[in-house]
Amino acid sequence: MLAAIRRNRPAATTVLPELQSFATLPPDGLQAEFRRRLAQMGGKLIEPGPEPDRLAPARRMIAEAGITCSMVPQLPGNRAFDRAEPASLHDVDLAVLQASFAVAETGSVALRAADLGVNALGYLAQRLLVLVDPATIVENLHLAYSRPEFHDGHYLVLQTGPSATADIEGVLIHGAQGVRALTVLLAIP
Amino acid sequence: MKRVRVDHAEGRSHPIAPDGADPAREPQPRGAVIRGRRPVDHAEAAERFLAAPDHLSFHDKRLWDLREKRDRESHGIPEWEQLRQLASDIKEYALTRLDDLLEEFERNATANGVVVHWARDAAEHNRIVTDILRTHGATELVKSKSMLTEECGLRDHLQEAGVSVIETDLGERIQQLDNEDPSHVVVPAVHKLRSDVAAVFARTIGTDPGRDDPAYLAESQRMSNRPLILDARVGMTGANFLVADSGAVVVCTNEGNADLCASVPAVHIVSAGIEKIVPRTGDLGVFIRLLSRSALGSPITQYTSHFRGPRAGGEMHVILVDNGRSERLGAEEFWTSLKCIRCGACMNTCPVYRRSGGLSYGATYAGPIGLIIDPSFNRRKYSLLPYASTLNGSCTAVCPVKINIHEQILSWRRVMAEHHEPSMTKQISMKGASALLSRPSAYRAAVDGANAVLPHMPRFALYNPANAWGKGREIPQAPGQSFHAWFKARRRKP
Numbered sequence A: 001m002l003a004a005i006r007r008n009r010p011a012a013t014t015v016l017p018e019l020q021s022f023a024t025l026p027p028d029g030l031q032a033e034f035r036r037r038l039a040q041m042g043g044k045l046i047e048p049g050p051e052p053d054r055l056a057p058a059r060r061m062i063a064e065a066g067i068t069c070s071m072v073p074q075l076p077g078n079r080a081f082d083r084a085e086p087a088s089l090h091d092v093d094l095a096v097l098q099a100s101f102a103v104a105e106t107g108s109v110a111l112r113a114a115d116l117g118v119n120a121l122g123y124l125a126q127r128l129l130v131l132v133d134p135a136t137i138v139e140n141l142h143l144a145y146s147r148p149e150f151h152d153g154h155y156l157v158l159q160t161g162p163s164a165t166a167d168i169e170g171v172l173i174h175g176a177q178g179v180r181a182l183t184v185l186l187a188i189p
Numbered sequence B: 001m002k003r004v005r006v007d008h009a010e011g012r013s014h015p016i017a018p019d020g021a022d023p024a025r026e027p028q029p030r031g032a033v034i035r036g037r038r039p040v041d042h043a044e045a046a047e048r049f050l051a052a053p054d055h056l057s058f059h060d061k062r063l064w065d066l067r068e069k070r071d072r073e074s075h076g077i078p079e080w081e082q083l084r085q086l087a088s089d090i091k092e093y094a095l096t097r098l099d100d101l102l103e104e105f106e107r108n109a110t111a112n113g114v115v116v117h118w119a120r121d122a123a124e125h126n127r128i129v130t131d132i133l134r135t136h137g138a139t140e141l142v143k144s145k146s147m148l149t150e151e152c153g154l155r156d157h158l159q160e161a162g163v164s165v166i167e168t169d170l171g172e173r174i175q176q177l178d179n180e181d182p183s184h185v186v187v188p189a190v191h192k193l194r195s196d197v198a199a200v201f202a203r204t205i206g207t208d209p210g211r212d213d214p215a216y217l218a219e220s221q222r223m224s225n226r227p228l229i230l231d232a233r234v235g236m237t238g239a240n241f242l243v244a245d246s247g248a249v250v251v252c253t254n255e256g257n258a259d260l261c262a263s264v265p266a267v268h269i270v271s272a273g274i275e276k277i278v279p280r281t282g283d284l285g286v287f288i289r290l291l292s293r294s295a296l297g298s299p300i301t302q303y304t305s306h307f308r309g310p311r312a313g314g315e316m317h318v319i320l321v322d323n324g325r326s327e328r329l330g331a332e333e334f335w336t337s338l339k340c341i342r343c344g345a346c347m348n349t350c351p352v353y354r355r356s357g358g359l360s361y362g363a364t365y366a367g368p369i370g371l372i373i374d375p376s377f378n379r380r381k382y383s384l385l386p387y388a389s390t391l392n393g394s395c396t397a398v399c400p401v402k403i404n405i406h407e408q409i410l411s412w413r414r415v416m417a418e419h420h421e422p423s424m425t426k427q428i429s430m431k432g433a434s435a436l437l438s439r440p441s442a443y444r445a446a447v448d449g450a451n452a453v454l455p456h457m458p459r460f461a462l463y464n465p466a467n468a469w470g471k472g473r474e475i476p477q478a479p480g481q482s483f484h485a486w487f488k489a490r491r492r493k494p
Ligand code: SF4
Pocket: B339, B340, B341, B342, B343, B344, B345, B346, B347, B369, B395, B398, B399, B400, B401, B402, B403, B405
């Protein structure tokens, strides 16, 4: 197969272009752009509570939820999960996670295998609550892809809002096959 | 599950009737009639699609809506044209060093614990999949959408091997349950109305035949899929990109089903065409910014997933598939078609595609990109397809990787003429109006040689100022206007 490719490949005249960042936003504009895009993509945002307990809104959400698995030690859930058996997570209502970073341009949160504990948790749970440290928001995808996380670990997903489909007559439905809702809290645990 | 009538992400709500209205709707027009290797008669199928006004008008509007959203999102990015050029350059670079980059990918993926397989053609690909399934004693395969597995006829092959395949993408599942091919690379069931889907689901997964609310139908599919995914031992996804420098497989989806297929079963198989390779992780910034904006007019898909190795306790296989690609690489006029990232923008903008439906092309790939790819799989069978175009150049103007699509369509007409394909008119029924897109005059002109082709093109295609598109902003054409002009011009010919 490689021999066939070698035989047929056109002469290499194109040079590999330099990568650019195309960044224009001032650092204090990143949060606003992230919020705007997250909303556009169907994600929700809850505001941190007043000091000293910035995480109070997350605690309230967890208290009202059904079966909850949490990867954030400060926000414990009510189900310890078995890392070996993803299918056992089928009845999880809420998963609580902390993102590695976020992307303003798209409203995405980056979740690595280490952030998810079990990769399937990010898809089998009915809802996600994701903590994002505002200092980790990058402006666009060019900057996102310069991050080291893409060269480390077996899995990284940029999740943007909840799962969606418009396969029937273009009618947009949230909660296609993965999570039905994705809520972001901009706070450090 | 809630239905949201807003304008973002995957789509905009475009109901053509309130839920549950008018149960007695027009039947869905079916696709092209396939007769072995005989030339597929796109025109005949297109005419049946044109004769179904509800389907036609929804299809046309829905795809034009995607085109308009693509314009809006792309115009919001000042560097859009620069990104297109970058994407084109990166792809050309990658294709001219395809062998080296594939080896680099294999090295890195293998180091991460991935088993990399090489498949020369569809048969080898299908055999590798079957072997993996056998090794794991799996009789079921849950999979997400992949045009490559359609190309390879994987589903039929596995069915014969006693494996049941479950397509988990909603649109793809609808098509599977209705025994039809996907009609669009991004929205596989876009040619169906909700009533068609309701009928398919009532028949196959037991939904209430009286209910055609899309939210109900989608929820029913979610519920019927879940247990199948939870039980599966092996899952499969396609690949949008392969990254040489990290060994990553990148999959872009909206429904979350690809990640379910990859993360719940113990074994994850990836089917990937060899042309999916990009050299650097940083290149993804360019492509991911272009892909979903071009496809659906959203800044990104809901899920952009990067798989570098098996999930904890699992196994991951990547099958690198040639199936005619290395041969295409050697075709001077056509090799740049391998730059395609399957965004579907050329389909959404094409007046012929919007008004004939993807199934009328009778091939894995429909629309403008199909016209330039399909004939390389079977020159005779797809000899008529290069004529299913007005050559208005709109496809080329929107293509995020700058493939000169309409010029390649013209080149294919020339190739067909040189090879006397289709071997004259007798194999094809070209009586009366069924000659819609394939008048004998077009063939006569074609076989007369390349120069004779031009005068037979519709005038608007040659003189329309729209041909100056592509530099910066393209002028959105009124949907269908050119199609009608072209159609009328064709009709007048003997
Ligand atoms: S040819 Fe260009 S516009 Fe058409 S699907 Fe491929 S990348 Fe998209």
